[in-house]
Amino acid sequence: MEVRVSSRRVDLDTDFASIVEDKVTRLDRFVSGLDRAEVHFSEDRHHRHSDKKDMCEITVTGHGHYVRAKVEGPDEAVAFDRALARVERQMRKLKTRLQKRHHGDGETIRQNGDVPAIEADGETSEQDDSTAKIVKAKRFDIDTISPQDAAERMDLVGHDFFFFHNVETGRAAVVYLREDGDIGLIDDVSD
Numbered sequence: 001m002e003v004r005v006s007s008r009r010v011d012l013d014t015d016f017a018s019i020v021e022d023k024v025t026r027l028d029r030f031v032s033g034l035d036r037a038e039v040h041f042s043e044d045r046h047h048r049h050s051d052k053k054d055m056c057e058i059t060v061t062g063h064g065h066y067v068r069a070k071v072e073g074p075d076e077a078v079a080f081d082r083a084l085a086r087v088e089r090q091m092r093k094l095k096t097r098l099q100k101r102h103h104g105d106g107e108t109i110r111q112n113g114d115v116p117a118i119e120a121d122g123e124t125s126e127q128d129d130s131t132a133k134i135v136k137a138k139r140f141d142i143d144t145i146s147p148q149d150a151a152e153r154m155d156l157v158g159h160d161f162f163f164f165h166n167v168e169t170g171r172a173a174v175v176y177l178r179e180d181g182d183i184g185l186i187d188d189v190s191d
Contacts, residue, residue, distance in 0.1 A: 001025055001034045001062070009043040010054060010076055023084060027060060030091035031098065034062035039083075041076050056083040060091070064143065067091055068157040090156050097152055142172075150175045151183045 003021045005012065024037045037060045044053045056079035057070040069086035073079030144165040145153075154162035154175055161176040171188040178184050 001028050001037055003037045003039065005039045005041075007041040007076075010041040012041060012076065016077065020080060024058065024060075027087065027091055030088070030095045031062070031065065034060055034065075036061050039080070041079070044072055054079045056080045058083045058087050060087060064145070064149075065094060066153055066157050067094065070158075090158075094152070094156055144170075147173065147175055147185050147187075154183075 001024075003024045005017045005020050020039055024039055027037065028034045037058065040057045042055045042057075044055050053072040053074065054076045055070065055072045056076065058068065060067045067087055067090045069083045069090065071079055071082040071086060073082055142163060142165055144167050146167050150162045150164040150173070153164075154160075154177070161174055163172070163174050165171065166173040166187055169187060169189075171190075173188060174186040176184050176186070
């Protein structure tokens with residue numbers, strides 16, 4: 001597995017960087033076939049915090065799997081240890097899910113072909129367009145996967161939603177984490 005270590009506003013010692021690479025390389029013991037891992041350190045000097053905090057973000061990819069953790073700590077070593085622990089937990093979850101799927105024990109989002117009900121309150125909020133700004137944009141390839149795979153990836157990257165192309169419909173779709181802890185599916189039905 002290729003491991004890339006980078007930093008912004010944090011001076012990384014060469015020995016520490018090699019320790020990071022060694023520890024991250026060992027993540028392939030959970031899931032084989034991981035291609036790449038990126039470890040990024042940055043300093044968070046938020047105006048509300050009186051002291052600086054170091055951030056560590058670890059992203060591991062391979063064979064369509066994405067695992068990500070972003071954690072802060074009083075220094076880069078503590079932040080890295082916390083992020084690595086979180087990634088290891090997520091990798092264990094992924095390994096368990098892959099084993100269940102391989103042995104036929106996996107649950108699916110769709111039961112008997114039915115799409116889970118998605119509740120909407122019907123209320124819209126009035127917001128002044130001049131106050132909302134797009135402050136960050138990301139570009140990425142959108143995979144064609146099943147809703148269950150999208151839900152698993154959403155959980156692994158630690159987000160509340162995941163955008164994908166639904167392999168069952170061939171259209172854009174979103175899975176999202178509901179307030180009750182279940183997962184919702186928004187599927188495009190336009191012709």
